[in-house]
Amino acid sequence: AKQAGGSKLAFFTSDILVEASSRLTIASELKRAVAENELELYLQPQIDGANGAVVGAEALLRWNHPVKGFLTPDSFIDVAEQTRAIRLVTGWLVKEVFGIIERWQTQYPQLFISFNVSALDLADNELLRRMTEVLADHPIDTSRIELEIVESAIIENFESASSILVKLRKLGFCVAIDDFGTGYSSLAYLDKLPVDKLKIDREFISKLGEGEQSGVVKSIIDLAGNFGLRVVAEGVETAEQEHLLKAMGCNRVQGYYYSKPLPMSEFEAKYLTL
Ligand code: C2E
Ligand code: CA
Ligand code: CA
Ligand code: CA
Numbered sequence: 001a002k003q004a005g006g007s008k009l010a011f012f013t014s015d016i017l018v019e020a021s022s023r024l025t026i027a028s029e030l031k032r033a034v035a036e037n038e039l040e041l042y043l044q045p046q047i048d049g050a051n052g053a054v055v056g057a058e059a060l061l062r063w064n065h066p067v068k069g070f071l072t073p074d075s076f077i078d079v080a081e082q083t084r085a086i087r088l089v090t091g092w093l094v095k096e097v098f099g100i101i102e103r104w105q106t107q108y109p110q111l112f113i114s115f116n117v118s119a120l121d122l123a124d125n126e127l128l129r130r131m132t133e134v135l136a137d138h139p140i141d142t143s144r145i146e147l148e149i150v151e152s153a154i155i156e157n158f159e160s161a162s163s164i165l166v167k168l169r170k171l172g173f174c175v176a177i178d179d180f181g182t183g184y185s186s187l188a189y190l191d192k193l194p195v196d197k198l199k200i201d202r203e204f205i206s207k208l209g210e211g212e213q214s215g216v217v218k219s220i221i222d223l224a225g226n227f228g229l230r231v232v233a234e235g236v237e238t239a240e241q242e243h244l245l246k247a248m249g250c251n252r253v254q255g256y257y258y259s260k261p262l263p264m265s266e267f268e269a270k271y272l273t274l
């Protein structure tokens with residue numbers, strides 16, 4: 001029995017080592033990925049439900065890994081955030097996003113791009129510095145760029161995060177709360193957050209039509225209205241969901257019902273004539 005316990009312990013320890021080394025591998029590989037252009041942005045349209053027009057797009061990260069193949073964020077974003085490699089990724093992202101807006105601005109000055117920012121990006125001035133620096137080289141309409149942030153990233157580091165967001169909004173950038181409704185969602189602080197928009201989490205949207213969740217969705221839409229915030233529903237997959245959202249006064253929608261995230265060239269071929 002003692003021996004079995006011993007080998008179990010050894011097994012357990014080596015598991016931790018494997019786990020730790022694979023995290024380090026992902027982190028250092030991400031550095032290479034940025035340097036070697038292995039990262040790619042996919043775009044998913046945001047739609048004006050009233051007329052079906054594309055109003056903007058969310059940029060979603062993909063990694064063309066030379067050995068592991070095509071990776072979605074689930075397999076590396078958490079590690080990137082925990083090892084600080086996310087800073088490199090976000091730095092790369094900012095430049096890409098500015099580049100897209102610059103490319104679109106003559107023919108499609110009304111379109112925006114949103115991108116996802118993590119808690120670590122709001123822990124110090126790096127993101128702000130980076131955005132200011134890239135803006136100097138790419139003088140674009142800053143209101144065409146939106147940062148998506150989950151509530152917890154703002155609340156858990158309130159001083160730093162809110163001061164950075166205030167500065168970014170002074171420069172004209174927009175801020176959206178991502179996955180709204182899943183976190184704190186407290187009325188007590190919503191008016192203190194420096195934000196422009198709420199994105200209703202797809203967990204609530206997926207249950208629309210089953211009855212009980214429409215109350216939550218309606219409350220969020222009304223809440224946004226009362227606070228002067230724009231609102232968008234994510235994860236819309238059916239005509240019925242679209243219909244219910246419209247009836248509740250939510251005209252901005254995003255989800256597989258309209259389009260999956262597409263490679264840049266496909267997005268442009270499908271929605272734009274550049
Ligand atoms: P998110 O920001 O909530 O992004 C929405 C996710 O839902 C995306 O998954 C998108 O492909 C997926 N989605 C969109 N419409 C539908 C739908 O109708 N039904 C369903 N079932 N899913 C839908 P994706 O691209 O795998 O990204 C997952 C998460 O990874 C994102 O969640 C975001 O938190 C994170 N992420 C993605 N790109 C970045 C990035 O550039 N930086 C950071 N920090 N995080 C990122
Ligand atoms: Ca998002
Ligand atoms: Ca989301
Ligand atoms: Ca999410």
